[in-house]
Amino acid sequence: MSVNQDSHRVRIAAAPGEGAVIEIDGHDVAHAVEAYRITQTVDEGPEVTLYVQQGWRGLEFDGLAEVVVEPADVRQVVIGFLDAVDWRRLDEAVLDRVDLDGKPGELTRGMLAQLREWAASA
16 A cells, blocks of 8 residues: 655665665655665666555655655565575574573574574664
8 A cells, every 4th residue: 555656856875784874855764664675667767665664654755756655564574584594694603603502492592593683783
């Protein structure tokens, strides 16, 4: 369900391990954005979809790129995060953890803890 669909000037600057700069018409909206998607077809200009925190009231827009603002679907964010996990890196990181205790479920607890740490540092 789209809340707003108009053309606006959009600036996104993101790097792994750093917070993203997300501006719409010069207004910083990064604090409200949980995820974003940029798409473009051969026949159309770019479209930026912002997945915002629930309750975000937004601001008035005026600009040059197509912007679709939607409530964040946490499931898609989680799926995207898990799809990006390299299983070999996860396996190595979990086996190197110092908090493994030999009790039942230790590997599952280790995986969940490792994924939680990676998610928190993203």
